[in-house]
Amino acid sequence: MSDVQAYQQSGEAQFGDYVALLKPRVMSLVVFTALVGLLVAPVGVHPVVGFAAILFIALGAGASGALNMWWDADIDAVMNRTKTRPVPAGKVQAGEALGLGMALSGIAVVMLALSANLFAAGLLAFTIFFYAVVYSMWLKRLTPQNIVIGGAAGAFPPMIGWAVATGGVSVESALMFGLIFMWTPPHFWALALFMKEDYHKAGVPMLTVTHGRAETRRQILIYTVLLAPVSIWAALTTIGGPFTLAVAIALNAIFLKGAYDIWKRPEAQAEGDKYAVEKKFFKFSLAYLFLHFAAFLVEALLKTYGLGGWA
Amino acid sequence: MSFRPDHELHQRRFSRNLGLGLTLVAFVVLVFALTVVKVTRGDPMQAFDHTVRPELDRAVPATGTGGTQP
Numbered sequence: 001m002s003d004v005q006a007y008q009q010s011g012e013a014q015f016g017d018y019v020a021l022l023k024p025r026v027m028s029l030v031v032f033t034a035l036v037g038l039l040v041a042p043v044g045v046h047p048v049v050g051f052a053a054i055l056f057i058a059l060g061a062g063a064s065g066a067l068n069m070w071w072d073a074d075i076d077a078v079m080n081r082t083k084t085r086p087v088p089a090g091k092v093q094a095g096e097a098l099g100l101g102m103a104l105s106g107i108a109v110v111m112l113a114l115s116a117n118l119f120a121a122g123l124l125a126f127t128i129f130f131y132a133v134v135y136s137m138w139l140k141r142l143t144p145q146n147i148v149i150g151g152a153a154g155a156f157p158p159m160i161g162w163a164v165a166t167g168g169v170s171v172e173s174a175l176m177f178g179l180i181f182m183w184t185p186p187h188f189w190a191l192a193l194f195m196k197e198d199y200h201k202a203g204v205p206m207l208t209v210t211h212g213r214a215e216t217r218r219q220i221l222i223y224t225v226l227l228a229p230v231s232i233w234a235a236l237t238t239i240g241g242p243f244t245l246a247v248a249i250a251l252n253a254i255f256l257k258g259a260y261d262i263w264k265r266p267e268a269q270a271e272g273d274k275y276a277v278e279k280k281f282f283k284f285s286l287a288y289l290f291l292h293f294a295a296f297l298v299e300a301l302l303k304t305y306g307l308g309g310w311a
Numbered sequence: 312m313s314f315r316p317d318h319e320l321h322q323r324r325f326s327r328n329l330g331l332g333l334t335l336v337a338f339v340v341l342v343f344a345l346t347v348v349k350v351t352r353g354d355p356m357q358a359f360d361h362t363v364r365p366e367l368d369r370a371v372p373a374t375g376t377g378g379t380q381p
Contacts, residue, residue, distance in 0.1 A: 012323040015330030048348045052341055115345050 007073065007090045017091040021069055021100060022062030029289070030061040030157045036293040037161025037176055040239045040300045045116075045165050052115040053164040057157055060108035060124045064153070066101035067132035070094050072140070075202040081195060101132070112164075120163040127156040141203075144210040151184025152177075158293070175234035179292065182227040186220045186259060187285040193217070193262075194275035194282070217263045220281075224259035228252040231292065239296050241308040247295035251288050258284055 034057045038050055045053070069076065069087050077088035086092040105128050113121035135150035143149075155177045162173035192199055192208045193216060199206040207216045231252055235245040258281040270278060302308025321328075 012327075014326045016326070018327075018330075046348050046352065048344050052345055055341070 007077065007088055007094070011091070013086070013092045013096075017086045018096075018100060020086050021066040021092060021097050022059075022104075023065035023069075024062075026065060026154075027058050027062050029154075031058045032290070033176070033180065033293055034058070034157035034161035036297050037158030037173060038165050039161075040172070040296050041162045041165035042238070043165045049115055050164070053112060053120065054161070056108045056112040056115065057124060057160050057164075059104055060112070060128050061131075061157065063101045063104035063108055064128040064131040066097050066104065067128075068136045070097035070101060071132070071136045073097075075141075075204060078202045079198040081198055112160075116164040117167050119167050120160050123156060123160045123163055127153055127160065130156070141205065144205045144207040146205065147188045147207075148185050151181050151188075154184060155180035172234070172237045172239045175230060175237060176239075176293075176296075178230040179227070179234055180289065182223055182230050183285065183289055185223040186227070186255075187282065187289075189216050189220050189223075190262065190278050190282040190285065193270070193278045213267050217265075221259045221263040224255055228256065235295075236310070238309070239299065241299045241302065241310055243302060243308055244295045244299045247291060251292055254284060255281075255288055 031054055035054055038045060038054065069085055072082075073085075073087040073094050076082035076085050082088070087094050087097055105125075109121050109125045109128070112124050131150070131153035135146065135153055139146045139149055158176035158180070159169060159173045162176070163169065166173075189207055192206045193213060196208055196213075200209050207219060211219075231248045232245070234240055235248040240248075258277070261277050262281055265277060299308040
């Protein structure tokens with residue numbers, strides 16, 4: 001937000017409007033991936049400590065969402081997908097979003113340090129900084145690589161979950177990070193292909209706007225190809241096993257086929273069927289991440305029965 | 312029976328007040344539960360305090376006599 005801007009206040013803000021500032025849908029993904037990071041770690045955590053840690057990781061993610069809504073209120077007001085968010089809709093003032101985001105960031109980091117460890121809390125603080133400052137304030141409006149680098153913020157939660165249990169990082173947690181990091185660009189660029197008016201209208205330098213749609217299709221394929229080895233490597237580490245490897249191979253095969261189809265088809269054909277392939281790819285990308293992390297979790301469960309893993 | 316009728320403001324803000332109240336109660340319960348877990352598991356309850364505390368140094372048995380203190 002470059003200057004003082006007021007949005008027409010419409011009625012009294014309800015509790016739900018403040019909850020909406022925390023981006024509950026993004027939060028659910030954060031909770032899930034952080035939980036997997038925590039549960040697949042080789043060290044056990046007391047259930048109450050684990051519950052508290054996941055809660056405060058989610059709260060930290062929510063706080064960075066509120067800071068993002070404060071900063072991006074001007075572009076949110078222009079885009080169809082985001083114009084009903086609490087600040088541009090006039091339900092919550094931008095300053096309130098800033099205050100809530102700052103306060104919850106502090107609470108989340110301090111409470112994670114107290115309930116888990118300083119290392120995990122430091123990672124959470126860095127994640128909030130990365131999403132709010134590096135992504136929202138700096139890169140989002142500056143470079144078409146915004147999604148690539150901003151994706152790192154979304155990739156930290158499993159690493160933080162792992163750090164809650166172990167107090168550090170490892171190849172496994174770095175690969176879980178890499179999985180989400182490489183998955184983010186194809187996921188968002190597929191969205192940008194069929195929500196084209198939105199980003200264009202808001203002046204956000206999405207790849208589709210700056211480098212054209214054909215290049216975006218090519219980049220989706222490139223990142224999907226690069227994602228596959230990260231996924232397979234993760235399945236070959238101590239958090240994986242034969243089951244995870246089988247799931248990873250199947251998921252990557254479907255994802256690669258989708259990316260290839262997107263790359264191959266011309267824009268006119270996509271417009272003709274209202275971006276059916278792109279929409280299908282986007283929906284599958286959500287399933288890809290969910291099922292991949294679910295596979296890690298199932299593998300960890302199998303291990304407790306002496307079935308999973310590479311032992 | 313209340314002494315004064317509720318101000319209209321209180322009705323409008325009921326959901327906010329209720330939500331915030333419940334959130335605070337949940338936070339207190341969580342901190343209490345965390346405290347119970349940390350205390351009963353015997354997590355360190357003390358830190359360096361400018362005096363020698365052999366029990367903080369895991370290398371030195373708390374009841375041992377052959378410590379390495381100068």
